[in-house]
Amino acid sequence: MQKSSVSLIARMILGVVFIAAAVGKITDVPAFANAIHHYRVVPPEIVNPVAIVLPWLELFCGLCFLAGFWVRSAAFWASMMTVIFTALVGAALYKGVDITCGCFGASESAQKIGVEKLAQNIGLVVLSLWMMIFPLSPLSIEKKTAATS
């Protein structure tokens, strides 16, 4: 399979996942703020700003992926976010904190963090890094340039 085909599949997966994650959080920002707080990592003073901005960052990154627009820049944020999320889930698992993920908003109340969630996040990290390195793929709005930043 060509790299561009892999990039196309990775782009679509990331686009759908990020948009789905964003919509769940945007519809209930207070619940997302609570979910962030429960990880007990983020200082309380910045819980609300993070809860307000992060879902929109996810949404715009997802839209960039689906449209094939500024893919490398979107992948930069996606990599940052997924690496941090993975570290948070890993830390919570290590500490044995029994909390819900908050990854797709409050509606997924039954989704507890666990090894499966950690594996999902690692998969997203890999896909995001792949898009950082190989951003070019078919069906993109952006023209083919040396690097689709």
Add this chain to the structure above:
Amino acid sequence: MPALSDSGKLITVEGGVVSPSHFYMWNMGRLFFRAAIILFISVIAGAVANYFSPQSLAWVFEVKPVSEPLAPGPMMVMPLPDVKNGLYPHQALEELKKKKAVFIDARSLSDFDVVHIKGAMPGLTADGAVNPDVLKLPMAQRLIVYCSSVQCTASAKYAEMLRQRGFKDVQVLIHGIDAWKQARYPVTPQP
């Protein structure tokens, strides 16, 4: 703008050749510039959405005492969580530690007996009436009302009733005792 030719060489619009180091710096600059634009748009969109949301959050959370004049008339029905005069569990915990606030359980007395926040007062009597002991509290006392979860509206309604009766500083615990228990904050009886 440097672009890939069919042969894979880096060429500019003018047809010149770009050195690899210059191209690398240019490309990194463009990446971070666009990433900054995406972040900027996200901040603006988040701020606008939060401003118009019925569940808007304060950017820097502060406890807001209720200062609006009391409106005469029937008790207001508030279908949405009273987030603007609400406290997150970690903020309510600080109030509990400092013993500044009195917690009031807006659920039924039977639910209160099963489990309640440590030190809380029952908001209702066995027959569902307002607990008269609550109404004897000082009007300036900070009160934190809670119910069961994110779905319940009993705390918001109870808080509004207290404001109508003249209490000056009534807050609601956002997402109720479920979030409190999830955060493993003190409850009675202890789990």
